[in-house]
Amino acid sequence: MSRELSPPAPPRWRNPRAEPAAVRWVLVALALAFLAFFLLLPLGVVFARGLEKGLAAYRAAVSEPYALAAVRLTLQVAALVVPANLLFGLAAAWAVTRFEFRGKNLLVTLIDAPFSVSPVIAGLLFVLLFGAQGLFGPWLMERGVRILFSLPGIALVTAFVTMPLVARQLIPLMQAQGSDEEQAALTLGATPWQMFLRVSLPKVRWGLLYGVVLCNARAMGEFGAVSVVSGHIRGKTNTLPLHVEILYNEYQFQAAFAVATLLALLGLTTLAAQALLDWQARRRGGAGPGRA
């Protein structure tokens, strides 16, 4: 990370951009105290409570059949949603950054729209489409197609909630990179797909991976929207976050926190991957992928 270093002040010369040492200390202490209260303690308490009854109880909670079924469903949802949003992100970024057309700003606004919609409202939208009183509900029910309270519904709402994540990483990156290399490849006789696979994709690979990592974390951890459409059927439509909620509401606190550690580890792995990709992208020159 190429960050500005505040130069150490040589004796008798005061750096005009530095504050007195006392002020520096107070500010650092304040910031760290705030972050400790809001980041470290919540993270710590998850592991402390999950392990409070020892390793055996921890292992029992995370390897119990309902927990395993929740892990499997969560992985299935991510396996459906992440590739779909990856394709969408690539297509949207290509269209938006490589061509001029009317309504482009509106399109970009629409891509961001899911960020301003409460997850619960996202769930409601799909109930209004596929529920018993929904637009397509009765028609689908006659044909025996089930969307709500099953995997397709969970995957659909999760795809909605995580839709912007890959596209938002790629659009600024591809905008900044421009298309000179692509045009050179075409001039040299590459077919469009050769150009895309061998020039365009490698150019954005770190940003792309960054978006995928983020999309995956959010897809596996989505709670509100999934809660609306899942029906909470144990062993069938319970994802990991919903399993945590059920255990917690049944006062099985240690088990709830034990399962929650799995999700906390997912979050920590995501942060580590982000840091790694950030570092990779900066090392290879050019701006690193944007954060958050």
Add this chain to the structure above:
Amino acid sequence: MGARRRRGPLPGFGLSLGFTLSYLGALVLLPFAALVLRAASLTPARFWELVSAPRAVAAFQLSFGAALAAAAVNLLFGLLVAWVLERYRFPGRRLVDGLVDLPFALPTAVAGIALTALYDERGWIGAALAPLGIQVAYTRLGVAVALVFIGLPFVVRTVQPVLRDLEPALEEAAASLGAARWQTVRRVVLPELLPAAGTGVVLALARGLGEYGSVIFIAGNLPGLTEIAPLLIMIRLEEYDIAGATAIAATFLAASLLLLFAVNLLSWRQGRKAAVG
């Protein structure tokens, strides 16, 4: 696609835009159309009755109040954290910098039960606050605390790059013209940061207004008191009151978008004033 219809030298316009529009249409436009249709099927009198019920109004007030309060805290501490991370060296700085994104990566349900466990009267923080007569868990304060957690990364991450790219000459000039350090920071540096901070506040607000998972555990969820709007929508759905859920959701969504637009406008104006003044 024939060369005749090509827009510029690159291929794939039809394919990429076609896929993008179909995906957006199916996943975003169609569901929104369903919401608008359903909301429009209610008579205005019935709609008003549903959204002006005391329980709904209280939920709106709590959701907006807590999100605004949390965004204000995050504006202040976001600026502080960004400043400390960019300007000072201290051991563990890189680690702390990486951890700032935790609220974005940690599933919200986990955040919810973790914060509740901390602020419950038997929890690490709650037990320390109880003798002082401060109760956080199961109160409105608890809702705000959860939203501070959820919104924490946004201001930090929008301000950091601006602070990093700020011309050192700007501050040096102010100092050489005799400005005290705090004057330089307040009159020269801060105005440069405000537009980015405003963007961060909008993002934090958008997230906080709709947040559900991290709030419902710590909120206590008493109707009219500690019940947020998304939870009320959830409860209406569980009662199969689709009309009630739709009316509250449509109103809440419209109000949220209006607020986000207003804050965006405000921060844009601030940015322009800073650029001119």
